[in-house]
Amino acid sequence: MGIRVDVLPLEVNTPGQGLLRITGWEGPSEGLQCSLQSSQSHEFLHEGGHWGNVAHWFRLDNLVAVAGAPAIETRIGPNLINPLLQASGTATFRIEVSNPQTGRSDLGMVRINSAIIASVESGPALEQSPPPAPLASASVVIEPPVASTPEPAPAAVAAPKPEPAPAPQPAPAAAAPTVANKQGNKWLLPLLILILLALAAGGWWWFNRGAAEAPVPVPPEDKPVTQTEAAKPCSLESMKSQTSLAFLQSCIQSKPDSAALLEVISLAKSNDQCDVAQRLYANRANAGDIQIATAYAHEYDPKYHQPSNCFKAPEAATAASWYETILGFDENNAEAKQRYEELKP
Numbered sequence: 001m002g003i004r005v006d007v008l009p010l011e012v013n014t015p016g017q018g019l020l021r022i023t024g025w026e027g028p029s030e031g032l033q034c035s036l037q038s039s040q041s042h043e044f045l046h047e048g049g050h051w052g053n054v055a056h057w058f059r060l061d062n063l064v065a066v067a068g069a070p071a072i073e074t075r076i077g078p079n080l081i082n083p084l085l086q087a088s089g090t091a092t093f094r095i096e097v098s099n100p101q102t103g104r105s106d107l108g109m110v111r112i113n114s115a116i117i118a119s120v121e122s123g124p125a126l127e128q129s130p131p132p133a134p135l136a137s138a139s140v141v142i143e144p145p146v147a148s149t150p151e152p153a154p155a156a157v158a159a160p161k162p163e164p165a166p167a168p169q170p171a172p173a174a175a176a177p178t179v180a181n182k183q184g185n186k187w188l189l190p191l192l193i194l195i196l197l198a199l200a201a202g203g204w205w206w207f208n209r210g211a212a213e214a215p216v217p218v219p220p221e222d223k224p225v226t227q228t229e230a231a232k233p234c235s236l237e238s239m240k241s242q243t244s245l246a247f248l249q250s251c252i253q254s255k256p257d258s259a260a261l262l263e264v265i266s267l268a269k270s271n272d273q274c275d276v277a278q279r280l281y282a283n284r285a286n287a288g289d290i291q292i293a294t295a296y297a298h299e300y301d302p303k304y305h306q307p308s309n310c311f312k313a314p315e316a317a318t319a320a321s322w323y324e325t326i327l328g329f330d331e332n333n334a335e336a337k338q339r340y341e342e343l344k345p
Contacts, residue, residue, distance in 0.1 A: 003108040004328060005095050007081065008073075009115040016078035016119025020060070022097060023071040027104050032097055033057040036084070036110065039321035040091035049083040060097070078119045084110070085118045085245075088282045092321045109321075109328050114252050114287045118245065234264045236271060244275040248283060258284070258291040265295075274310035285322060288329045294336070297322035301339060320344045 004023040025032075035055040036045040043051035045058075058080065063072045084093060098105035232238065233254040239247050251264065261280060268277040285293035298304035299311045300319035307313070323340035326333050 003095075003097060003106045005097070005108045005110050007076070007084070007110060007112045007116055009113055009117075010075075013115055013117065015117040016081055018076055018081055018113075018116050019073045020076045020080070021066065021071050021073040022063075022108075023069065024108075025072060025097060025106065027099060027102060029063040029065075029072045031101050032060040032063060032099055034060055034095050034097045036080070037094045037096075038087055038091040039094060040087070040318060042317075045080070045083055045093075047079065049079070049086070051083075051087075055096075057098075081116060082118050084112060085116065088112055088279070088286065091318075092282070092286065092325050094321075109325050110286075111288070111325075111328070112283075112286045114283050117249065234260070236267055239268060239271070239273050239276055244273070244279055247276055248279045251280070252283060258289055261289075261292060262295060269308055269310045272309050277310050285325055290326055290330055290333065293322055293326045293329075297326070297336070297339070301343065303339070316343045317345050 003025050006019075006021045006023070008019045008021055010017055010019065020034075035057050037043070037055070038045075038051065041051060043053060044055045046052050046056040060074050063074045065071075066073055087093075093110040094107060095110050096105055096107050234251040234256055238250065242250070256264065261284060265277045265280050268274070268280070281292060281296035281299070285296050297319050300315040300322070302314040302316060302319075305311065305314040320340055320343035323336040323343065326336040327340060330336070
């Protein structure tokens with residue numbers, strides 16, 4: 001199967017940075033160069049992340065031997081990692097390594113480790129980060145409350161004026177002459193009124209206190225239910241609320257097994273989240289998950305293809321490239337070997 005080429009994370013995983021490790025290369029490592037071709041479009045990667053019909057050769061400088069393995073490796077940056085990650089949702093990548101001085105070259109498939117992270121573009125992020133406009137609108141909002149606060153004050157003062165109507169109090173004075181005629185009942189009636197008022201006030205207090213305390217135990221029971229429904233890393237809610245790349249990283253980091261990931265892919269397909277489905281397929285297939293890689297190959301294989309919004313028609317060449325990826329991990333895989341021979345261009 002030729003050489004094996006892996007893109008691996010650094011010891012301290014850094015966005016946009018990684019190691020290109022070539023296993024099985026025979027010959028001197030000085031002056032090596034490589035070209036990268038997409039299995040989907042058959043175009044070659046160029047500088048600046050562009051793809052074209054003509055092969056472009058990237059120099060592989062500072063290659064060093066890997067301790068304990070028949071391999072050489074060099075550090076690579078965003079010029080290779082970012083476009084590969086961006087296109088890895090739908091394609092595999094064929095790499096050709098050559099030595100122009102000796103004329104030797106060899107082919108292999110690129111396997112991108114699932115821990116590799118694309119670098120964030122600093123330019124657009126910085127342009128969007130300082131938004132001064134909200135500050136101006138905020139200062140305008142502060143002024144209206146200052147003007148509105150003095151206006152309610154006079155209205156509040158004017159309201160109490162009608163209340164000095166304790167004029168009814170003279171009524172007891174008018175009733176006093178009638179009570180004064182009966183010397184024996186002089187203190188009885190006021191005492192009874194005071195007792196009745198005290199009882200009424202006490203009853204009112206007890207009634208309102210009980211009514212205020214009664215609803216206290218009810219609210220707490222509803223809260224925990226909504227908390228348990230928080231979006232999980234591989235849920236449909238997370239899928240719809242994030243970019244496909246962000247969802248891929250969070251879902252893969254939760255380490256679902258192959259069966260669980262196939263369910264997530266099926267969920268993505270049924271909700272027309274095609275980019276998510278393809279990225280999940282490609283990520284795990286390139287990492288050596290044979291079950292996922294086989295399922296992905298079947299999506300394109302005319303023998304197994306089932307039409308869907310995400311995979312509308314079979315693509316024999318794409319299926320062959322994924323069977324070739326499987327053979328890179330398991331060269332004795334009978335199905336992959338047979339289907340690759342039948343479908344390869």
